Amino acid sequence: MTVAVMWEARAVPGRGEELLAWARAQELPVAPVRRETFRAPQDRVLVITWWDAEPGAEDLPELPEPAEGTVTRAVHRWRFESVDVV
Template sequence: MTVALMWEARAVAGRGGELLDWVRERSKQLPGQPLRLEILRAPQDRVLVITWWDAAYDAELPELPEPDGELVTRAVHRWRFESVS
Protein backbone atom coordinates (compact mmCIF):
# COMPACT_ATOMS: atom_id res chain seq x y z
CA MET A 1 0.00 0.00 0.00
CA THR A 2 1.15 3.56 -0.63
CA VAL A 3 0.59 6.20 2.04
CA ALA A 4 1.01 9.91 1.37
CA LEU A 5 1.82 12.30 4.20
CA MET A 6 1.07 15.97 3.64
CA TRP A 7 2.63 18.73 5.74
CA GLU A 8 1.63 22.37 5.22
CA ALA A 9 2.79 25.53 6.97
CA ARG A 10 2.37 29.26 6.49
CA ALA A 11 5.36 31.47 7.17
CA VAL A 12 5.23 34.85 8.79
CA ALA A 13 4.75 37.44 6.01
CA GLY A 14 7.92 37.86 3.98
CA ARG A 15 9.64 34.78 5.45
CA GLY A 16 8.45 32.22 2.90
CA GLY A 17 11.98 31.79 1.54
CA GLU A 18 13.29 31.00 5.02
CA LEU A 19 10.53 28.44 5.56
CA LEU A 20 11.29 26.88 2.18
CA ASP A 21 15.00 26.61 3.10
CA TRP A 22 14.07 25.15 6.51
CA VAL A 23 11.88 22.51 4.82
CA ARG A 24 14.54 21.60 2.28
CA GLU A 25 17.12 21.07 5.02
CA ARG A 26 14.79 19.07 7.33
CA SER A 27 13.59 16.91 4.41
CA LYS A 28 17.16 15.70 3.93
CA GLN A 29 17.25 14.61 7.58
CA LEU A 30 14.17 12.38 7.54
CA PRO A 31 14.97 8.90 8.83
CA GLY A 32 14.19 6.44 6.08
CA GLN A 33 13.73 7.12 2.40
CA PRO A 34 10.27 7.91 1.04
CA LEU A 35 9.28 6.57 -2.37
CA ARG A 36 8.87 10.18 -3.42
CA LEU A 37 9.15 13.61 -1.81
CA GLU A 38 7.79 16.82 -3.29
CA ILE A 39 8.04 20.38 -1.95
CA LEU A 40 5.61 23.00 -3.23
CA ARG A 41 4.95 26.64 -2.46
CA ALA A 42 1.95 28.93 -2.84
CA PRO A 43 1.01 32.56 -2.29
CA GLN A 44 0.86 33.88 1.26
CA ASP A 45 4.22 32.25 2.05
CA ARG A 46 2.78 28.72 2.24
CA VAL A 47 4.92 25.60 1.88
CA LEU A 48 3.55 22.10 1.29
CA VAL A 49 5.51 18.85 1.55
CA ILE A 50 4.13 15.53 0.32
CA THR A 51 5.97 12.28 0.97
CA TRP A 52 4.93 8.88 -0.36
CA TRP A 53 5.76 5.70 1.58
CA ASP A 54 5.35 2.00 0.93
CA ALA A 55 3.63 1.27 4.24
CA ALA A 56 0.35 0.45 5.93
CA TYR A 57 -1.99 3.39 6.57
CA ASP A 58 -1.40 3.30 10.31
CA ALA A 59 2.37 2.70 10.11
CA GLU A 60 4.64 4.92 12.15
CA LEU A 61 6.36 7.12 9.57
CA PRO A 62 8.85 9.97 9.89
CA GLU A 63 7.36 13.43 9.54
CA LEU A 64 8.78 16.92 9.47
CA PRO A 65 8.70 18.62 12.87
CA GLU A 66 7.07 21.94 13.72
CA PRO A 67 9.23 24.91 12.68
CA ASP A 68 10.22 27.54 15.20
CA GLY A 69 7.13 29.48 16.28
CA GLU A 70 8.68 32.75 15.11
CA LEU A 71 8.89 31.43 11.53
CA VAL A 72 5.25 30.35 11.09
CA THR A 73 1.88 32.02 11.71
CA ARG A 74 0.13 28.91 13.05
CA ALA A 75 0.60 25.25 13.84
CA VAL A 76 1.50 22.97 10.92
CA HIS A 77 -1.41 21.20 9.22
CA ARG A 78 -0.90 17.47 8.61
CA TRP A 79 -2.91 14.93 6.63
CA ARG A 80 -2.46 11.24 5.82
CA PHE A 81 -3.93 9.57 2.72
CA GLU A 82 -3.81 6.09 1.25
CA SER A 83 -3.69 5.24 -2.43
CA VAL A 84 -6.90 3.74 -3.80
CA SER A 85 -5.88 3.08 -7.39
Protein backbone atom coordinates in the same frame (compact mmCIF):
# COMPACT_ATOMS: atom_id res chain seq x y z
CA MET B 1 0.01 0.03 -0.19
CA THR B 2 1.15 3.61 -0.68
CA VAL B 3 0.62 6.18 2.06
CA ALA B 4 1.16 9.89 1.39
CA VAL B 5 2.04 12.14 4.30
CA MET B 6 1.34 15.84 3.79
CA TRP B 7 2.94 18.64 5.85
CA GLU B 8 1.76 22.21 5.26
CA ALA B 9 2.77 25.44 6.97
CA ARG B 10 2.20 29.15 6.44
CA ALA B 11 5.15 31.39 7.17
CA VAL B 12 5.02 34.71 8.90
CA PRO B 13 4.64 37.31 6.09
CA GLY B 14 7.94 37.86 4.31
CA ARG B 15 9.54 34.67 5.67
CA GLY B 16 8.28 32.25 3.03
CA GLU B 17 11.69 31.72 1.41
CA GLU B 18 13.19 31.04 4.85
CA LEU B 19 10.49 28.46 5.62
CA LEU B 20 10.94 26.86 2.19
CA ALA B 21 14.72 26.57 2.69
CA TRP B 22 14.20 25.13 6.18
CA ALA B 23 11.71 22.51 4.94
CA ARG B 24 13.97 21.48 2.07
CA ALA B 25 16.91 21.04 4.45
CA GLN B 26 15.04 18.74 6.86
CA GLU B 27 16.29 15.19 6.65
CA LEU B 28 14.09 12.30 7.67
CA PRO B 29 15.57 9.33 9.55
CA VAL B 30 14.36 7.01 6.77
CA ALA B 31 14.09 7.96 3.11
CA PRO B 32 10.58 7.91 1.62
CA VAL B 33 9.82 6.39 -1.77
CA ARG B 34 9.31 9.96 -3.02
CA ARG B 35 9.40 13.46 -1.55
CA GLU B 36 8.14 16.63 -3.17
CA THR B 37 8.17 20.21 -1.91
CA PHE B 38 5.81 22.97 -3.09
CA ARG B 39 5.28 26.65 -2.42
CA ALA B 40 2.13 28.71 -2.81
CA PRO B 41 0.91 32.28 -2.36
CA GLN B 42 0.75 33.70 1.16
CA ASP B 43 4.14 32.15 2.03
CA ARG B 44 2.78 28.59 2.23
CA VAL B 45 5.02 25.52 2.01
CA LEU B 46 3.79 21.98 1.37
CA VAL B 47 5.85 18.79 1.62
CA ILE B 48 4.42 15.46 0.50
CA THR B 49 6.23 12.21 1.17
CA TRP B 50 5.19 8.84 -0.26
CA TRP B 51 5.75 5.63 1.71
CA ASP B 52 5.38 1.94 1.03
CA ALA B 53 3.35 1.28 4.17
CA GLU B 54 0.04 0.00 5.45
CA PRO B 55 -2.77 2.46 6.28
CA GLY B 56 -2.59 3.51 9.90
CA ALA B 57 1.18 2.99 10.13
CA GLU B 58 2.21 5.08 13.12
CA ASP B 59 5.97 5.00 12.59
CA LEU B 60 6.22 7.09 9.40
CA PRO B 61 8.60 10.04 9.86
CA GLU B 62 7.26 13.56 9.46
CA LEU B 63 8.87 16.97 9.34
CA PRO B 64 8.85 18.70 12.73
CA GLU B 65 7.31 22.02 13.68
CA PRO B 66 9.47 24.92 12.47
CA ALA B 67 11.10 27.27 14.96
CA GLU B 68 8.77 29.48 16.97
CA GLY B 69 8.11 32.77 15.24
CA THR B 70 8.56 31.30 11.75
CA VAL B 71 4.95 30.27 11.08
CA THR B 72 1.57 31.89 11.66
CA ARG B 73 -0.07 28.74 13.07
CA ALA B 74 0.63 25.13 13.89
CA VAL B 75 1.64 22.92 10.98
CA HIS B 76 -1.20 21.01 9.30
CA ARG B 77 -0.57 17.30 8.74
CA TRP B 78 -2.61 14.73 6.86
CA ARG B 79 -2.15 11.10 5.84
CA PHE B 80 -3.76 9.60 2.76
CA GLU B 81 -3.77 6.08 1.37
CA SER B 82 -3.60 5.51 -2.37
CA VAL B 83 -6.77 4.18 -3.98
CA ASP B 84 -5.94 4.65 -7.67
CA VAL B 85 -2.96 5.34 -9.94
CA VAL B 86 -3.56 6.43 -13.52
